[in-house]
Amino acid sequence: xxxxxxxxxxxxxxxxWEQIRSSKRWQRSLRHAASYALLLAGSAFMLFPMxxxxxxxxxxxxxxxxxxPIWIPQHWEEVRAGSTNRMISLxxxxxxxxxxxxxxxxxxxxxxxxxxxxxxEVLSAPTxxxxxxxxxxxxxxxxxxxxxxxxxxxxxxxALARGDGDTLIVADVAALQAAAFxxxxxxxNSGDRAEILIGETEFRGRELALDGNTIQVIPxxxxxxxxxxxxPEIAASALLVxxxxxxxxxxxxxxxxxxxxxxxxxxxGDYITLVSETWQPVIDEAEFDEKAFIAVRSQMxxxxxxxxxxxxxxxxxxxxEDGQAIEVAVLVSGTAQSVVIQVEQATTLRLAQLGGLTSAxxxxxxxxxxxxxxxxSEGMEGGETVxxxxxxxxxxxxxxxxxxxxxxxxxxxxxxxxxxxxxxLRFDGYREALQTKVGETYFGTFFVNSFVLxxxxxxxxxxxxxxxxxxxxxLRAPGKNFFFVxxxxxxxxxYPVTLVPVYEIFRDLGMVNTLWPLFLRSFFGNAFLIxxxxxxxxxxxxxxxxxxRIDGAHVxxxxxxxxxxxxxxxxxxxxxxxxxxxxxxxxxxxxxxxxPELFPVSVGLxxxxxxxxxxxxxxxIAASVLSMVPMIVLFFFAQRYFIExxxxxxxxx
Amino acid sequence: xxxxxRRLNLGTPMARRExxxxxxxxxxxxxxxxxxxxxxxxxxLYLSFTSYNLLSPPQWIGLQNxxxxxxxxxxxxxxxxxxxxxxxxxxxxxxxxLALAMVLSQKLRGVNFWRTIFFIPxxxxxxxxxxxxxYVFRPDGGLLNVMLSWAGIEGPDWLLSEQWALxxxxxxxxxxIGGQIVIYLAGLKGIPEVLxxxxxxxxxxxxxxxRFVTLPMLSPTIFFNVVLAIIAALQVFDVGWVLxxxxxxxxxxxxxxxxxxxxxEFVQMGYASALAWILFIIIMVITLLVIRSSAAWVYYExxxx
Numbered sequence: 001x002x003x004x005x006x007x008x009x010x011x012x013x014x015x016x017w018e019q020i021r022s023s024k025r026w027q028r029s030l031r032h033a034a035s036y037a038l039l040l041a042g043s044a045f046m047l048f049p050m051x052x053x054x055x056x057x058x059x060x061x062x063x064x065x066x067x068x069p070i071w072i073p074q075h076w077e078e079v080r081a082g083s084t085n086r087m088i089s090l091x092x093x094x095x096x097x098x099x100x101x102x103x104x105x106x107x108x109x110x111x112x113x114x115x116x117x118x119x120x121e122v123l124s125a126p127t128x129x130x131x132x133x134x135x136x137x138x139x140x141x142x143x144x145x146x147x148x149x150x151x152x153x154x155x156x157x158x159a160l161a162r163g164d165g166d167t168l169i170v171a172d173v174a175a176l177q178a179a180a181f182x183x184x185x186x187x188x189n190s191g192d193r194a195e196i197l198i199g200e201t202e203f204r205g206r207e208l209a210l211d212g213n214t215i216q217v218i219p220x221x222x223x224x225x226x227x228x229x230x231x232p233e234i235a236a237s238a239l240l241v242x243x244x245x246x247x248x249x250x251x252x253x254x255x256x257x258x259x260x261x262x263x264x265x266x267x268x269g270d271y272i273t274l275v276s277e278t279w280q281p282v283i284d285e286a287e288f289d290e291k292a293f294i295a296v297r298s299q300m301x302x303x304x305x306x307x308x309x310x311x312x313x314x315x316x317x318x319x320x321e322d323g324q325a326i327e328v329a330v331l332v333s334g335t336a337q338s339v340v341i342q343v344e345q346a347t348t349l350r351l352a353q354l355g356g357l358t359s360a361x362x363x364x365x366x367x368x369x370x371x372x373x374x375x376x377s378e379g380m381e382g383g384e385t386v387x388x389x390x391x392x393x394x395x396x397x398x399x400x401x402x403x404x405x406x407x408x409x410x411x412x413x414x415x416x417x418x419x420x421x422x423x424x425l426r427f428d429g430y431r432e433a434l435q436t437k438v439g440e441t442y443f444g445t446f447f448v449n450s451f452v453l454x455x456x457x458x459x460x461x462x463x464x465x466x467x468x469x470x471x472x473x474x475l476r477a478p479g480k481n482f483f484f485v486x487x488x489x490x491x492x493x494x495y496p497v498t499l500v501p502v503y504e505i506f507r508d509l510g511m512v513n514t515l516w517p518l519f520l521r522s523f524f525g526n527a528f529l530i531x532x533x534x535x536x537x538x539x540x541x542x543x544x545x546x547x548x549r550i551d552g553a554h555v556x557x558x559x560x561x562x563x564x565x566x567x568x569x570x571x572x573x574x575x576x577x578x579x580x581x582x583x584x585x586x587x588x589x590x591x592x593x594x595x596p597e598l599f600p601v602s603v604g605l606x607x608x609x610x611x612x613x614x615x616x617x618x619x620x621i622a623a624s625v626l627s628m629v630p631m632i633v634l635f636f637f638a639q640r641y642f643i644e645x646x647x648x649x650x651x652x653x
Numbered sequence: 654x655x656x657x658x659r660r661l662n663l664g665t666p667m668a669r670r671e672x673x674x675x676x677x678x679x680x681x682x683x684x685x686x687x688x689x690x691x692x693x694x695x696x697x698l699y700l701s702f703t704s705y706n707l708l709s710p711p712q713w714i715g716l717q718n719x720x721x722x723x724x725x726x727x728x729x730x731x732x733x734x735x736x737x738x739x740x741x742x743x744x745x746x747x748x749x750x751l752a753l754a755m756v757l758s759q760k761l762r763g764v765n766f767w768r769t770i771f772f773i774p775x776x777x778x779x780x781x782x783x784x785x786x787x788y789v790f791r792p793d794g795g796l797l798n799v800m801l802s803w804a805g806i807e808g809p810d811w812l813l814s815e816q817w818a819l820x821x822x823x824x825x826x827x828x829x830i831g832g833q834i835v836i837y838l839a840g841l842k843g844i845p846e847v848l849x850x851x852x853x854x855x856x857x858x859x860x861x862x863x864r865f866v867t868l869p870m871l872s873p874t875i876f877f878n879v880v881l882a883i884i885a886a887l888q889v890f891d892v893g894w895v896l897x898x899x900x901x902x903x904x905x906x907x908x909x910x911x912x913x914x915x916x917x918e919f920v921q922m923g924y925a926s927a928l929a930w931i932l933f934i935i936i937m938v939i940t941l942l943v944i945r946s947s948a949a950w951v952y953y954e955x956x957x958x
Contacts (some may be wrong), residue, residue: 031859035756042753042769046828050774052796053785065794298716376874464681471678475671483679492881494888496912496929500700500922501693507707524685555674584778586891587909591917602780606895609784621788624781631776639769642776646832646841 019032027352033605057625058425061618075424077101081274081399082238088274088352088399090232090420093412101420102229106260108411109185112142113217114160115206116172116196117452118179122160124167125150133159135222138173138259141180144222145173146421160220161203167200183208184258224336226411228257235274237405240351241267242312243276243396252648254409261403270403277353281311281392283331283341284348285372288389292331294366295340309349313392316340331391334368339391352376352399354387360390361437375435385431436619438608443623446604447630450583452599453518458578460522463582465574466567468525469533470559474542491527503591517592518585518600522578529574532648536570537563573641576634580642583631601627701927706920718927728928730903731911734819737887739906741823746878750830754837755867768835775831783895786825787812788898812897815904822892822905833878840874841867869952876951880943884936908932 056064078087090101131147138145148157148170157170191206196216205218245265251258252270261270283292295318303314306329313329318340320326320470328340329349360371371390434443449582472484506517540563548558564571586602593599596607605627609620635642677684701718703711720729753771757764789796790811798808809817848866857865863953868875890909893899899906899914912932914927 031759032761035759035761038752038756039761039767042749043767046770046774046831049785049789049796049828053788056788064788065791067799069794069795069796069799090830259787464685466753467678468682471675475675475678477672477675480675483683486686487682490686492696492884492940493690494884494929494933496888496909497933498690498693499697499912499929500916500926501696502689504696504707504922505688505693511905521685521689523681524689530682555678580776584780586778586894587913591913602778602793605778605780605784609787609895611761617788620784624784627781628777631778635773635776639772642772643768643835646835649832649836 002586011074019074019533041479041622053621054625057429057618057622059618060426060428061616063623064617072078072423073425074421077420077422079103079232079235081235082240082401084238084240084399086238086240086275086399086486088235088238091229092420093229093416095410096413100229101232103232103235103274104637105228105230105234105274105406105409107225107227108257108260109223110182111185111188111219111221112180113183113188113219114176115181116198116203116216116218117192119171119175119198121175122171122198122201123157124163125157125159125170127166127168130157130159130168130170138170138177138180141177141182142222142224143173143176143180144220146170158220158323160218161201163201169203179463183217184251185219185223186260188217191217198223220550224413224414226257227417228259228409228411229417230406230409234401234405238399238401239264239267239271240279240397241265241400246271246273246276246398246400251471252403254406257409257411259403259406261408262398262400264400271400272403272406274399274401276398277397278394279351279353279397280390280394281313281349282352282373282376282388283346283350283391285347285387285389286422287346288331288341288391291345292339292341292365294368295328296337300328300338300340308343309346311349311351311392312395313349313396315343322438328409329392331389331434332365332368332370337366337368339365339368339370349391351395363389366486373430378384381523425650430617430626431624432616433619433623436608436616438599438604438611441596441604443600443604443608443626445597446599446601447626449515449604450600450602450630453515454579456515456519457582458575460519460524461574461578462571464523464525465533466559466564466571467556469530470555470563472530473534473537474545475555487527487530491531506592512592513598514592515598518582528649529577532573532645533570536567540566562572569644572638573645576638576641577645579634580631697926697929701930703923705922705926707922709721711923714923718924719931721924722927722931727903727906727911731906731908734904734906735887735889735908737819738823738826738889739883741820742826743879743882744884745823746827746830746833746882747875749827750833751837751871751875754834754841755863757834757838759839768838771832771834775829777829780895782825782829783892786821786828787896790821792827813901815901818897818901818905822896825892826886833882836874836878837871840871844870872951876943876947880940883939883943884894887932887936887939 009303052071055071055073059070061077062071063070065076077090080086081088088103090103093100093102115208116133125148129148129150131149133144133146135142136145141159143155148155156173158172158173158176159168161169163169186204188208191208194205194207194216196203196205196218203218205216207214207216227632241264246262247265249261249263249270252261259272262273299319299321301317303316305312306315307313308315308329313331314333315327315329317325320330327343328344329343330340332339360373362369363372364370372387373385374387375385377385385574436443438446472487502517505511506512509516511517511520531559544566545558545562548562553561560596583600584602586606589600589603590606593603596604599607605620605624608623612619700711702713702715704714704717705711757767761767762882790802792798792808792810792813795808795811797811801808811821812818844867848870849862852866888909889907890913892906893907893910894913897905899910912925912928915921915928
């Protein structure tokens, strides 16, 4: 019964399936799915690099090539160190599964030691029977474990010392477990040296006082480095002191870790060092230009270091030829002369982090060279920026915080630390790109040059192409077809063949390193644009010109008053194509121009890349994104003309 | 005078005036053509037989430039590189453009949106595009190798490696095919729907419709654009110059980079002119060959010609 009823049903469903498969709807949806898949793949290929580079242009330099990539621009979370302009990075760590934001307080190095009294037995193993040492975690303690295979048996051992001949003194991992623990390396090294006997082997170890007991330990490694972390609030009490006034002062136990303490000259109590780095005295360029002056060495006394506006500078007494001695600070010293400033007038003298002064440009006062950093900001995001002159000598400075401010600290393995970040678009790349001098020129000049060329070329093309195209579209003359074929032929002509002689012509005209070679030829028409306009003009009915012609209008008047008003879309296309070609042309301006102040954007960008491309990714990326903006804007406003012009250029088959 | 006029078929004074106006109007183009194309071409042909450094007058040296060129390994290397580039970028780019245009030509939603996405890369300046890809191809942290690493592939050094620099540039050239997509899309729209309907009645499937309707009808457009693309690929300069300067070890020494260096770095204008004429002849020969062979695969509708 069952069999009978089922069999026809299966047969029917099979045909039904075939029907579905052969049905139009099924085929169409299959085709659509495939189409969209292809479209998505294609647009991913087209869009992904674009979006990536646009995103990169809003990142600070270090974020662009990270592994794994940071897709969306991020910014470090920072806290201000005391009243200085130094920002200290926040780090993201996980403690007992809880995320914490902390600052770095120092590092500790740890090593594995064994308590000699708890290890009874050591063995001697020939090195050829031992495998490579591998740092292995054994019940929470890191040990350099090796494989020891002998007589077909193998065991896990740790080498403790070198033995006689080609042997190592080893101990079984199981035997070591009870005896091994981790200690800070500095603590181990602070113990007295001791000769320790285990069995018959003598080891070099240390004698330590631990929890009131004296024990003998043997350091066996591996060493590891842990970062000591503390609460961000500690940074608020930070002070900036000269590095040489800081000296080591032992350790203080905080929680489960120890803090390396320092003593600071002239300050009471214990401190910890947050950062130690080079700082650079700077002074506002405006003040420098206004108040600094040249002093001859012979009119100055010997210099001595003295704080000026809180910055230690070389100070001397300066007696001008007909005046009283004044106290001056040396800003830049030359061979026979120095640039100095009167001590009371140096109101903007201050220290700046050297790290923020990476792109200083050279300048000079009376042949004494010095460096100026443009766009210097005092640490805070979005703050005002000034140009500052780099003066005096760099100094090693330390940011210290009182140890009393630390009530909690813990140590974390370096791999467990990540910078604390939040999403933020940064315009630094753009700002710096616009403020970086390329040659002697700012980037904005390249844009001006490009726009000038675009305008001149557009005028040239519009004026010349319209009349030529009209002639080819409307007028009859012997030889017209011949010239039209030549016109079409020139479109396909490879440009290299005329490159050298045309350069020669412009050189003879004295136009090399001017903008002339880059727009003059537009006034003689362009084959493609002439062809395009001719096609358009031919679609305008002749009758529209008849009335004007009967009135005795001149051909130029007909063009001006009849043809041009009817051809606005075609003329727009001419202008847009001219914009496109001019903006993107590279080889010709590259050949003709040598002065950066004449460069258009394309050449300027290449120049920028040559100069800074491997150092300032962020700026170059921002600059190239900027260079794309006019084209993209133009495209969105005039997409129709682009598409129509392109179709015309390619549909002549 | 009158006889000449009659021979030139300038019968009526009006016709004569019209011809005069015609020549007056095309005069700017004619001058430009003579001064900046015809004369330079002949001049460069002449210079190719001379030794010329722009400072002293050209010295006739006969075929020496050509002899030296053909004996120069760098010339052959640049020719090889340029041909490999053309052979990679043109067929690849054409296929991708054609495939995407075919997809877009179906009645899908948002054709303009997709077309815009595909078109934008091709309007950007080759320098900005080259810089963009410079970073995409960066061996460590560059977009491409990051994405390859997701698939467990350790990407090559791309532009820094002799083996991969040229393929990298070929891949890059496929990015700027928006213009071709637009052209093919317009070409596809021009194919009458009746042909597809007829094919369907004959029981043609998707592939058969593509093979026997789309491809023949589109072949003139494809042909024309392939010719243009080959000519453009043989003259490529910007990309190679910005990305690698022809390196590493001449692995991307495009013909035009070689020519540029000879002309404007070594100031061997005669030598460079000879290089330019060799390229000119190569391009002419290729164009003629393609046109000759086109009869075999390009389908022209009788009534439109």
